[in-house]
Each structure stands twice: as C-alpha cells, then as structure tokens.
Amino acid sequence: MDDDLERPSVSTQPTNDSETREDEDLSSGDEDEGLDWTKLPGVARPVIPKRGEKDYEPIVQGGSGYQQHVLGRARTAMFDALRVPRTISSKGVSYGIWYPDIARVHVTTARGTHFASMGHSVAREDASIKKTLKRLELLPEEALYLVERGSLFCWKTIKPPTLDVSGLDGVEGSPMMVQQVSAEMIGKEDLSSEKYQVYAYLRRLGYVVTRTNPPTPAYPRAAPFEINARVQSLAERIPSVFKSLRVIPSGHSTPLNEKKILTQPPSPYEIFFNVYKPATPFKKTAPPAPDFSIVVVNARTTPIPTLSELTQLFGILPELPPPVPRRRLAFAQQKEQKTNVTIQNNPSPSIASSELSLLQRLIYFIYPARSPIAQVPRPPNPFALLKAGKKLVIIAAVDAGIISFFGFRQGAFEEFPMT
Helix, strand or coil, X not given: CCHHHHCCCCCCCCCCHHHHHHHHHCCCCCCCCCCCHHHCCCCCCCCCCCCCCCCCCXXXXXXXXXXXXXXXXXXXXXXXXXXXXXXXXCCCCEEEEEECCCCEEEEEECCCCHHHCCCEEEEEEECCCCEEEEEEEEXXXXXXXXXXXXXXXXXXXXXXXXXECCCCCCCECEXXXXXXXXXXXXXXXXXXXXXXXXXXXXXXXXXXXXXXXXXXXXXXXXXXXXXXXXXXXXXXXCCHHHHHHCCCCCCCCCCCCCCCCCCCCCCCCCEEEEEECCCCCCCCCCCCCCCEEEEEEECCCCCCCCHHHHHHXXXXXXXXXXXXXXXXXXXXXHHHHHHHHHHHHCCCCCCCHHHCCHHHHHHHHHCHHHCCCCCCCCCCCHHHHHHHCCEEEEEEEEECCEEEEEEEEECCHHHCCCC
C-alpha cells in the first residue's frame, strides 16, 4: 500500500486540490452515503446530517492509516458539533418556577401551543395579597419535557428570595439547568425514569398524554368510558342448545381458581397514562375517554404479567366498541340504511317480492343495497370482533432506555355460537 496513505498528515484540513476532491468523494451529500461531520459549520447551530451506509466495515486489524485518519477527523468534527452551546429564542420560551414542596412548576409566562394539552389550573393562595388566585401549573414530567426541548426556562424558588431578574415580573429564585431539573423532578409524584421516557417518547410522536389517576383534586379527570352496546347483546344470540352442551364453564365472568397470598406485594401493573391520538379532539379542562391505557414497567426488574394481574387490569377497563368496518362495507351499509329509511317513509304496495319481475329480482340479487325490500341490519363480522377483543391494555416495557410496547386484549370467544 502507498506509504502516503499509511502515514497521513496530522493536519485535519485538506492541503491541496487533490485531497479536497478525495474528501468530496467521501462526503455524505446523498442520503444513501455515509456521515461527514466535517461539513458542519463550526459556529452555527449544529444540524445532524442524514444517515446512510458506511464506506467500509470495521475489521480486526483496525483498517488502513487513511481510514483511521478519516474516522478520526469525522469523530473530532462530531464532538465539535455537539460541543456547540444550545440556544433558544427568547420570544418563544416560557418561564416557570419550581416549588419542591408541592412538586409543581408555576408557569408565570406561557408561550406556544404546548399548553393547549399540558398543564392544569390550580387555585393557590397568594400570601402577598392574601387572596386565592388561579394559576397554571405543570406536573414534573410536563415541566421536564418542556425544559429538555428548550420551550421552558425553569427557576427554583428560594426562601427568602435573594435574586430578582429585571424584566421578568414574578420570577424570583435561581435558574435551573437541565441536569438539575431532571435530578429534582424524577422521583416526585410517582414519576420514575422509565415513566418519563415513555411520556417524552409519546409526546414527540404527537400524542396527548395525561395521568390516569389525578394526583390532586384540581387535576382534570378523564370522562367516564362509554360502554357501547356490542351490537345488541352477543350472548343473547347463542341458542340455548349450545349453552346446555357446555360442560366446562367458560367466560371472563368465571372466577379464577388461584391461591391468595396474604403478604403479596402490590402489583407493578397499574395503569399510569391515558393516551390520546393526535387526531382526537382534546379539551384540557374536560378530557374525553382515552384512546389507549398504558402501563409502564421496568423490563429488567419486572416479570411478565400473570393471569390474575391481567384480570385485574381488564376489570378496570371498559368494553371497546365494535371495530369500524372497512370503507367499502361501511359505505354499502350506510347506503342500505338510507334506502330502508326511504322505504319506511314512503311505503309502496309494489315492493312485494311476488310482484317483482325476473329482471328486477336478478338486479336486486346482484345489488342488494338497491333492493326496495327493507332488510334487517347485518350482524357484525365475528372474526373482526374476535381479533379486536373486548378490552385492550398496552404495557410499555423499558429496558435501559429501549421502549417496547405490548398490547394485551381480552377476547370474547364465549359470546359466539361457533365456539
């Protein structure tokens, strides 16, 4: 191999045009190429380049001198980019005061759209004016999430206050760094590092996340679950002959045959978060019924849930509505319902099947939705109901920062004659 490639220059900048062209060939201009941190400016805000394939795979010998030279220069450029101080705009940042005694952050200046789904109003007594006023407060996970993303500048209250910042009315205390905010808020109000990681992950994806159990009476509680009728009562459609043939009792209403331990520790499987889809209309003062219920556990210290633990979770959750049919099927059912309503409002003596011609019967057999004869609504698809289940709970298992979501559903097999 060429000696010049084995002994590269110590300088990290190209010294001639030929070396510049070689470096451009190794740049990550396209999406499917490797990373090149050296293309980042040294003083501007760092921007993570696109990911792509590596130029070569690591080998036991450590690669050639030129490869080590390129890797070292890229590593140095990466550290320089990460070392750039993080800056935020003062026009869009909010300000809050952290009160450790109540584990809340009082938002004195609220800016941005985050507070449409975060924070809650609490009536607190103001000692200076001796009057009860309502103010916006954040839970520890909400405040930590806003601080980490650069949307909230948090101060810590000091008694007595010794620092007053000019231009910020009502902000008295000492400023807090991100590390200090994380150290003080994690562990308060049943917030663990695993629960915050799940909360931050879902918030970054656009979901609205709230507490299932309100920590205080002032925290808004989600609306009661709407227990929809599962298309009449499916159990009523089971003929009595099938019920009489069952020898072994079935159904989730049958109690479990388990031994109760008096000194059994509390189960870690408790619903902690209510999650709403981004498209769900959400009102902070009156939250609707959640789309998902999430349990957060530590994967390294918590075993898989037992049947009794899942039974306790399903006992809290309501029954889910039947799954929405496909678009084509839903359109046909809607058109069929409109036709039935029209027939009922405008009865005609010529709708009897005996008076229809052979061509009309053939047309109505091919297109049943166009038939003038009122039809009974179709029963739901049993396979779709069995697949969706009656109840759903999601368990978020956090393993050293890696989050895995597992969905557990409660079936309804005993409600169908075929089973």
